[in-house]
Amino acid sequence: MTSDQATLTRPVSSIDPFSDDFLADPYPHHHALREAGPAVWLERYGIWAMARHEQVRDALTDWQTYCSGAGVGLSDFRKEPPWRPPSIILEADPPLHTKTRAVLNRILSPGAIKVLRETFDREAETLVARLVERREFDGVADLAEPYPLKVFPDAVGLSADGRENLLPYGNMVFNSFGPRNDLFNRAMANAGPVRDWIMSKCSRVALAPDGLGMQIFHAVDSGELTEDEAGMLVRSFLSAGIDTTVYGLGNTLYCLARHPRQWANLRENPALIRGAFEEVLRFEAPVQTFFRTTTRDVDVGGIRLGDGEKVLLFLAAANRDPRRWENADRFDVTRRATGHMTFGTGIHGCVGQAVARLEVEAILSQLVKRVAAIEMTGEPQRRLNNTLRGFDHLPLRFVPA
Numbered sequence: 174m175t176s177d178q179a180t181l182t183r184p185v186s187s188i189d190p191f192s193d194d195f196l197a198d199p200y201p202h203h204h205a206l207r208e209a210g211p212a213v214w215l216e217r218y219g220i221w222a223m224a225r226h227e228q229v230r231d232a233l234t235d236w237q238t239y240c241s242g243a244g245v246g247l248s249d250f251r252k253e254p255p256w257r258p259p260s261i262i263l264e265a266d267p268p269l270h271t272k273t274r275a276v277l278n279r280i281l282s283p284g285a286i287k288v289l290r291e292t293f294d295r296e297a298e299t300l301v302a303r304l305v306e307r308r309e310f311d312g313v314a315d316l317a318e319p320y321p322l323k324v325f326p327d328a329v330g331l332s333a334d335g336r337e338n339l340l341p342y343g344n345m346v347f348n349s350f351g352p353r354n355d356l357f358n359r360a361m362a363n364a365g366p367v368r369d370w371i372m373s374k375c376s377r378v379a380l381a382p383d384g385l386g387m388q389i390f391h392a393v394d395s396g397e398l399t400e401d402e403a404g405m406l407v408r409s410f411l412s413a414g415i416d417t418t419v420y421g422l423g424n425t426l427y428c429l430a431r432h433p434r435q436w437a438n439l440r441e442n443p444a445l446i447r448g449a450f451e452e453v454l455r456f457e458a459p460v461q462t463f464f465r466t467t468t469r470d471v472d473v474g475g476i477r478l479g480d481g482e483k484v485l486l487f488l489a490a491a492n493r494d495p496r497r498w499e500n501a502d503r504f505d506v507t508r509r510a511t512g513h514m515t516f517g518t519g520i521h522g523c524v525g526q527a528v529a530r531l532e533v534e535a536i537l538s539q540l541v542k543r544v545a546a547i548e549m550t551g552e553p554q555r556r557l558n559n560t561l562r563g564f565d566h567l568p569l570r571f572v573p574a
């Protein structure tokens with residue numbers, strides 16, 4: 174096929190994946206994008222999209238063809254200036270990425286972070302006990318937000334003051350991967366002071382001596398990183414480490430409230446906790462999308478993508494691809510959900526995933542002990558974001574065990 178024919182015959186969609194309509198209920202749109210082809214041209218933005226599991230996984234695995242250094246949002250850093258200095262791990266390719274990743278791999282490995290378990294468990298116990306006593310509460314404001322906002326910054330070694338800047342910053346970061354739409358502009362309304370506060374917390378002097386943040390600075394002392402690079406990796410902790418788990422925990426509560434028989438099964442079989450969180454990540458992915466940029470012409474299932482083109486990878490659509498999953502639209506805590514794309518895969522696969530699991534498993538362990546039923550007492554209210562999927566409000570009741 175000549176490239177002209179490829180252009181003429183390529184699947185095209187006029188869909189806007191960053192519109193309120195799409196973000197409020199992405200699943201019918203994911204279906205349409207998967208069915209349109211292995212790659213689909215989104216004419217509204219002049220970008221490619223992939224929504225099938227096979228192509229999303231292959232693109233994430235092939236970092237040489239699908240690079241991150243031009244940004245992992247819609248914006249091409251080679252064509253327009255990024256809103257903040259690029260992340261030296263997320264928005265970097267080898268060899269820079271190899272060096273920064275090695276440091277965070279070490280600090281965040283399951284073996285290294287298991288010392289956090291005791292504190293995470295204790296904080297989960299206190300919080301859940303209080304909510305069971307209260308019975309009715311907001312699953313977002315009273316659980317999904319305060320828990321990660323307490324345990325993760327504590328683990329990093331951040332001082333207590335000013336933490337109210339963390340969620341607004343995450344909101345900026347994750348909306349910034351989309352277009353400059355209303356969501357982006359509203360997130361950026363107070364960008365200056367929020368960004369300044371974040372940066373003030375990224376230096377050695379701001380960090381406790383025994384936390385994950387200072388461990389990054391130990392890599393300066395050993396000659397692996399420069400002082401500035403260490404600060405930038407602390408910024409990555411504060412960018413990626415909070416909203417993701419807030420939305421993940423909120424989606425966990427939502428799934429369990431909406432599927433009472435699944436909750437009953439989990440209560441009777443706490444060994445299912447780990448798999449249940451994986452299933453939440455598959456079924457209601459807190460991180461929906463990331464972009465890559467092509468570094469060469471590439472054939473994707475018979476469709477020709479050019480060099481230097483943005484590719485939108487629908488992690489959440491891959492997670493419900495019927496080519497990969499049986500009953501993909503069914504929430505089932507007993508299924509083998511590993512292989513979902515919510516943590517990505519390949520060299521950029523989520524480096525903090527063991528911390529995320531530790532947080533959610535600490536909460537779920539308390540819930541199975543103390544909560545007989547999780548009931549929705551009102552309509553959940555979504556919080557739209559160009560990258561994340563989750564809730565503003567989740568009115569819940571915990572029926573004590």
Ligand code: OVV
Binds near residue numbers: 346
């Ligand atoms: C995975 C992720 C999300 C957002 C920000 C970053 C990483 C970062 O490195 O700044």
